[in-house]
Amino acid sequence: xxxxxxxxxxxxxxxxxxxxxxxxxxxxxxxxxxxxxxxxxxxxxxxxxxxxxxxxxxxxxxxxxxxxxxxxxxxxxxxxxxxxxxxxxxxxxxxxxxxxxxxxxxxxxxxxxxxxxxxxxxxxxxxxxxxxxxxxxxxxxxxxxxxxxxxxxxxxxxxxxxxxxxxxxxxx
Numbered sequence: 001x002x003x004x005x006x007x008x009x010x011x012x013x014x015x016x017x018x019x020x021x022x023x024x025x026x027x028x029x030x031x032x033x034x035x036x037x038x039x040x041x042x043x044x045x046x047x048x049x050x051x052x053x054x055x056x057x058x059x060x061x062x063x064x065x066x067x068x069x070x071x072x073x074x075x076x077x078x079x080x081x082x083x084x085x086x087x088x089x090x091x092x093x094x095x096x097x098x099x100x101x102x103x104x105x106x107x108x109x110x111x112x113x114x115x116x117x118x119x120x121x122x123x124x125x126x127x128x129x130x131x132x133x134x135x136x137x138x139x140x141x142x143x144x145x146x147x148x149x150x151x152x153x154x155x156x157x158x159x160x161x162x163x164x165x166x167x168x169x170x171x172x
Contacts, residue, residue: 003126003149006093007031007045008133009055016157017076029072030106030160031152036168037111043107043152046072046095050116052133054078054087060135061087093130105167 010031017027027046034040047070054062062083066074071092078087096109129146155163 001049002095003093003130003146004095004097005031005043005045005048005149005152006091006130006146006150007154009089010091011089012075012079014154014156015075017079019157025087027072027076028157028160029075030155030157032155032163033150033152035163035166040163040166041107042155042163042167043098043109044050045092045094045109045152045163046070047109048072048096049112050092050094050096051130052090052092054083055089055091056087073117091134093134101167104164106164116168 013025015029019027029045029048032042033046034041049066049070052064052066052071052074053060054064062078064074064078069077071094075090078084094109094110097165099108100112101107126146126149
């Protein structure tokens with residue numbers, strides 16, 4: 001298991017779940033690395049596969065895994081299923097590698113390889129980092145990191161255009 005990207009404590013209420021009328025699943029789950037022109041990267045994590053954790057006001061309340069359905073579909077389902085109104089934040093840890101940016105400059109996600117385990121050492125280290133970052137146990141003094149992953153910051157739906165203008169594309 002190689003975690004390629006992750007987001008911590010994203011807010012459910014900062015996603016526009018129904019942006020267009022008549023376009024099913026047209027919402028986006030946008031994140032960024034960096035903030036300034038030239039070094040910002042933006043990606044849509046709707047189709048990300050991995051592990052996610054839902055949090056209520058007291059801490060972790062549900063852990064899920066995305067396989068065939070992407071992260072966005074699973075989260076959207078939890079807004080209307082038995083977990084409705086029982087969570088307000090979520091963290092996610094994704095396995096999909098990045099592809100080329102689309103015409104807007106937003107990075108796409110590639111499909112997973114059949115074998116997502118590189119080696120046991122990396123897998124164990126990434127699992128430890130995942131649990132420490134997701135749960136934040138008070139007695140863990142080391143803040144473990146993932147071998148090859150960046151933390152992505154959530155982009156509120158009303159801020160997308162602001163960050164989109166900072167992407168350096170081939171035409172700029």
